[in-house]
Amino acid sequence: MKVLEDRIREEGQILSETVLKVDSFLNHQVDTALALQIGREFKDIFGQERVTKILTVEASGIQFAMAAGIAFGVPFVYAKKKKAVTQSEEVYSAPVHSFTRQEDYRISISQKYLGPEDKVLIVDDFLATGAALVGLTDIVEAAGAELVGVGCVIEKSFQEGRGLLEQRGIRVHSLARIAAMAPGEVHFIPELIEERAEC
Ligand code: 5GP
Numbered sequence: 001m002k003v004l005e006d007r008i009r010e011e012g013q014i015l016s017e018t019v020l021k022v023d024s025f026l027n028h029q030v031d032t033a034l035a036l037q038i039g040r041e042f043k044d045i046f047g048q049e050r051v052t053k054i055l056t057v058e059a060s061g062i063q064f065a066m067a068a069g070i071a072f073g074v075p076f077v078y079a080k081k082k083k084a085v086t087q088s089e090e091v092y093s094a095p096v097h098s099f100t101r102q103e104d105y106r107i108s109i110s111q112k113y114l115g116p117e118d119k120v121l122i123v124d125d126f127l128a129t130g131a132a133l134v135g136l137t138d139i140v141e142a143a144g145a146e147l148v149g150v151g152c153v154i155e156k157s158f159q160e161g162r163g164l165l166e167q168r169g170i171r172v173h174s175l176a177r178i179a180a181m182a183p184g185e186v187h188f189i190p191e192l193i194e195e196r197a198e199c
Contacts, residue, residue: 001041001175005188007034008154014181018128018156019100026153027060027125038175039067042123042151045173049148051121053077053114055140057107057132061124064153068123076123077114079107079136092142094135100128107135109143116144127152127174130161137170149173156181157189 013021025031042064054076056065062078069076082105093108114120120140124133133150140147150165155174165172177189 001038001191003034003037004153004176007031008176008178008186012186014183014186017180017182018159020154020156020178020181020186022154027063030063032063035063035067036070037067038064038153039069039071041175042068042121042173043071046121046149046151047072049119049121051119051148053118053120053145055079055109055114055120055122055136056124057081057136060126064125065123068121068151072121075113077109079109079139081105081107092139094138094142096131096135098131107132107139109139111143114139114143114145118143118145119148120145121148122150123152124150125153127155127161127165127172128159130159130164133161134164134168137165137168151175154178 007025011024015021025034051072052074054065054069056062057079058081065076090111091108092111093106095106097104122133122136137147147170149171152174155162155177157177157179162172179187179189
């Protein structure tokens with residue numbers, strides 16, 4: 001997605017060879033027009049499937065899950081990282097190890113909002129190690145729902161996330177794929193026209 005790659009080049013701060021900061025437009029301050037455009041892009045890519053629900057993990061996937069939900073005309077559900085006092089019902093949950101924060105936590109979704117009748121598209125801001133998204137795919141499986149695919153805004157393709165998901169037979173599409181980066185430079189993997197045509 002050219003507009004996204006341009007914004008990453010213009011505003012992204014490459015803090016190291018593995019960490020990209022995009023909080024001026026993606027995941028702290030959010031460019032709402034761009035977020036809605038991202039939602040429509042996911043609809044273009046996965047729209048031939050009859051998606052019934054968009055899933056993400058709080059907090060920084062929420063704006064893109066909402067945008068995708070608007071584009072598909074379906075609800076979105078976000079997995080919670082902490083159990084809220086209001087959450088008394090049964091949940092599906094999965095452990096996640098965060099490599100960025102070096103901590104373990106559990107994500108959970110109420111069983112009321114996901115079931116065997118659902119066809120799910122998972123959406124998130126970053127695909128890095130894939131730990132959070134593997135946890136979400138475990139939840140989809142536990143609920144007996146069908147996973148249509150995973151859509152990520154930015155993929156750091158030099159990390160193992162895509163491989164982990166593809167090993168599970170999951171269709172992955174990211175809007176900007178970073179092959180390599182270093183302070184002052186970022187190299188994208190060109191978007192494959194055929195990839196979209198085969199969808
Ligand atoms: P995972 O390693 O599980 O694929 O990534 C988990 C989460 O860590 C992502 O959804 C994202 O919120 C955050 N994350 C991973 N890598 C980066 C990065 O380079 N920059 C930013 N801003 N967040 C990241």
